[in-house]
Amino acid sequence: MPFRLRLSCLFICVTLWTTFGAESHRSPNIVLILTDDLDVANGGLTPLSKTKKLIGEAGITFTNALVASPLCCPSRASILTGKYPHNHHVINNTLEGNCSSKAWQKSQEGRTFPALLKAQAGYQTFFAGKYLNQYGHSEAGGVEHVPPGWSYWVGLEKNSKYYNYTLSVNGKAQKHGADYGSDYLTDLLANVSLDFLQQKSNFQPFFMLVSPPAPHSPWTAAPQYQDRFNTTKAPRDPSFNLHGKDKHWLIRQAKTPMTNSSIQFLDEAFRKRWRTLLSVDDLVERIVKRLEVRAELDNTFIFFTSDNGYHTGQFSLPLDKRQLYEFDIKVPLMVRGPNIKPNQTSQMLVANVDLGPTILDIAGFDLNQTQMDGSSFLPIMEGRMNSSGWRTDFLVEYEGEGSEVSDPACPLLGPGVSECFPDCVCEDSYNNTYACVRTIAPSADLQYCEFDDNEVFVEVYNLTADPFQLTNIAKTIEQEVLEKMNHRLMMLQSCSAHSCRTPGAYDTRFKFDPRQMFSSWTLGT
Numbered sequence: 001m002p003f004r005l006r007l008s009c010l011f012i013c014v015t016l017w018t019t020f021g022a023e024s025h026r027s028p029n030i031v032l033i034l035t036d037d038l039d040v041a042n043g044g045l046t047p048l049s050k051t052k053k054l055i056g057e058a059g060i061t062f063t064n065a066l067v068a069s070p071l072c073c074p075s076r077a078s079i080l081t082g083k084y085p086h087n088h089h090v091i092n093n094t095l096e097g098n099c100s101s102k103a104w105q106k107s108q109e110g111r112t113f114p115a116l117l118k119a120q121a122g123y124q125t126f127f128a129g130k131y132l133n134q135y136g137h138s139e140a141g142g143v144e145h146v147p148p149g150w151s152y153w154v155g156l157e158k159n160s161k162y163y164n165y166t167l168s169v170n171g172k173a174q175k176h177g178a179d180y181g182s183d184y185l186t187d188l189l190a191n192v193s194l195d196f197l198q199q200k201s202n203f204q205p206f207f208m209l210v211s212p213p214a215p216h217s218p219w220t221a222a223p224q225y226q227d228r229f230n231t232t233k234a235p236r237d238p239s240f241n242l243h244g245k246d247k248h249w250l251i252r253q254a255k256t257p258m259t260n261s262s263i264q265f266l267d268e269a270f271r272k273r274w275r276t277l278l279s280v281d282d283l284v285e286r287i288v289k290r291l292e293v294r295a296e297l298d299n300t301f302i303f304f305t306s307d308n309g310y311h312t313g314q315f316s317l318p319l320d321k322r323q324l325y326e327f328d329i330k331v332p333l334m335v336r337g338p339n340i341k342p343n344q345t346s347q348m349l350v351a352n353v354d355l356g357p358t359i360l361d362i363a364g365f366d367l368n369q370t371q372m373d374g375s376s377f378l379p380i381m382e383g384r385m386n387s388s389g390w391r392t393d394f395l396v397e398y399e400g401e402g403s404e405v406s407d408p409a410c411p412l413l414g415p416g417v418s419e420c421f422p423d424c425v426c427e428d429s430y431n432n433t434y435a436c437v438r439t440i441a442p443s444a445d446l447q448y449c450e451f452d453d454n455e456v457f458v459e460v461y462n463l464t465a466d467p468f469q470l471t472n473i474a475k476t477i478e479q480e481v482l483e484k485m486n487h488r489l490m491m492l493q494s495c496s497a498h499s500c501r502t503p504g505a506y507d508t509r510f511k512f513d514p515r516q517m518f519s520s521w522t523l524g525t
């Protein structure tokens, strides 16, 4: 039992609350539900019908929500800090890459938005689920380490699991087995979240971050959902099983057509992913309903999103994330809350680095006191800002993961690659290291990427003409466009806080002047 009911306070609290609390102005409550590896491009939201109804239809759905890095740990660090990877320094999923490392704990963890909410905005804060992939590692303080910023902490040790896992309950290890009724992690997270709602103080607003590992591997469904979607297959979109012949080295190594066993494997993974989401849908419903019963729903913002997208067969890569394409960098994002009109859809470019600033803005925190790279999109949700006042481009940074030794199962591939599974198709390599500018402006829908590899490879896509990114136009596009994008990329790669929010190359508010590219941006006439 992670929480103990404070009975002594119950009667007095309720009395005082009904006397003063309801009358006075109260900061809204905030819930963030963060899924793991949930795509939006390949139908990831399809199984989540209750979530779409209870959050999306009751509020706003963003169709262009991006992540600063399409990998769990760097993306989660961007969510917590509101920063691009080059500013939070979490570059991959290992301790050496700063995933939950001592250096992260010392330099960043005390300044995350939940830490600010708790220490400076008067919020009680609750965490349940997967945190950063190396959380609980013995070299990083073990499960005794409770990150600053959390009043109540139920953190999963290490990476995603559904059974047989260890939790840190406020710093104490709690081991779980494989019994559905007492251990299925998605359900347990829903249960402890409801416990928190029941037992929290009614004198302070709350922030909850609920982070179920679904639909990440090992894709273990609840027993009642094991037979669902049993004839579903991964979508055969235009890039499915297509050879990415004009793309960077790693993509060119994929086998096309994929082997039948790879296709069977990815279709099965696709079904299993969807099945795990049915329990997430239940979790969302239970939290929303409980808030409703407690009469707190109208004063609560609820965000639903993911840490990165996912692919199943695109460009003949069987399955994973880590690539620069829409299927990996785009995530679902739906938000409901006070002053957000129902049934809205927004095409504006919002991102994971904006979640912290937006939530702090809701809490009334002065964002000028932070060093965050993102912006608050609260004005968009409340209909106070349109596209002419908002960003038009965004930086995506990725540091490829590799291995120093060749995988014994795929010895011919040699060192430098990783995630070579199934059938020895590699999903990553050290030189799958890139940075991109993704532009979504009224006059341009473009992506420009540069690789840190032996070829200094460049990929450019015009998504207006080519939404599936089938044709790399780096060699045919006008030189002026390349130069514009290259300079903007360099600027963003070294940006920090305010300079990350300067207008992009296609921003209509500003006139592009190549001579002034490195110094300043001039206001157009």
Ligand SMILES: *[C@@H]1O[C@H](CO)[C@@H](O)[C@H](O)[C@H]1NC(C)=O
Pocket (backbone or CB within 6 Å): 088, 089, 090, 091, 096, 097, 098, 103, 104, 107
């Ligand atoms: C890890 O973070 C520390 C502190 O921010 C930084 O000095 C170091 O360079 C980072 N390591 C990597 C591999 O980026």
Ligand SMILES: *[C@@H]1O[C@H](CO)[C@@H](O)[C@H](O)[C@H]1NC(C)=O
Pocket (backbone or CB within 6 Å): 163, 164, 177, 178, 220
């Ligand atoms: C959990 O651990 C037990 C005991 O080691 C093992 O028999 C079982 O297969 C595991 N179940 C899962 C789903 O990992």
Ligand SMILES: *[C@@H]1O[C@H](CO)[C@@H](O)[C@H](O)[C@H]1NC(C)=O
Pocket (backbone or CB within 6 Å): 180, 181, 182, 183, 184, 185, 187, 188, 191
């Ligand atoms: C969650 O709570 C429900 C209802 O109280 C209970 O039936 C179920 O066994 C619990 N599940 C877990 C994993 O704790």
Ligand SMILES: *[C@@H]1O[C@H](CO)[C@@H](O)[C@H](O)[C@H]1NC(C)=O
Pocket (backbone or CB within 6 Å): 227, 230, 231
């Ligand atoms: C799919 O599930 C349905 C009902 O649960 C069952 O009747 C059917 O035989 C299953 N099909 C396959 C291919 O497993």
Ligand SMILES: *[C@@H]1O[C@H](CO)[C@@H](O)[C@H](O)[C@H]1NC(C)=O
Pocket (backbone or CB within 6 Å): 260
């Ligand atoms: C692979 O699947 C295709 C289409 O289902 C089939 O035509 C082909 O014979 C299969 N190949 C092998 C080696 O099983």
Ligand SMILES: *[C@@H]1O[C@H](CO)[C@@H](O)[C@H](O)[C@H]1NC(C)=O
Pocket (backbone or CB within 6 Å): 057, 058, 342, 343
């Ligand atoms: C949102 O739109 C759907 C479909 O048009 C409609 O069924 C639903 O009632 C609307 N919901 C709200 C809260 O307005």
Ligand SMILES: *[C@@H]1O[C@H](CO)[C@@H](O)[C@H](O)[C@H]1NC(C)=O
Pocket (backbone or CB within 6 Å): 366, 367, 368
């Ligand atoms: C934050 O800084 C901006 C730019 O310097 C300024 O316009 C704004 O008024 C400041 N906001 C607050 C709340 O001080």
Ligand SMILES: *[C@@H]1O[C@H](CO)[C@@H](O)[C@H](O)[C@H]1NC(C)=O
Pocket (backbone or CB within 6 Å): 385, 386, 387, 388
């Ligand atoms: C956007 O908002 C600004 C300022 O409120 C307004 O002047 C402008 O007309 C709006 N533009 C559009 C396209 O709605």
Ligand SMILES: *[C@@H]1O[C@H](CO)[C@@H](O)[C@H](O)[C@H]1NC(C)=O
Pocket (backbone or CB within 6 Å): 091, 092, 093, 094, 096, 097, 400, 401, 402, 403
């Ligand atoms: C993660 O980054 C660190 C620091 O650059 C590096 O030493 C390590 O090899 C990387 N890990 C993987 C799996 O690529």
Ligand SMILES: *[C@@H]1O[C@H](CO)[C@@H](O)[C@H](O)[C@H]1NC(C)=O
Pocket (backbone or CB within 6 Å): 249, 415, 416, 417, 429, 430, 431, 453, 454, 455
């Ligand atoms: C990428 O790395 C692999 C593995 O080390 C190497 O074989 C390949 O030549 C490299 N390609 C480029 C373009 O750097």
Ligand SMILES: *[C@@H]1O[C@H](CO)[C@@H](O)[C@H](O)[C@H]1NC(C)=O
Pocket (backbone or CB within 6 Å): 444, 446, 462, 463, 464, 465, 477, 481
């Ligand atoms: C992108 O494609 C659209 C539609 O074909 C075209 O109008 C536009 O000029 C292209 N943009 C660039 C930068 O090439």
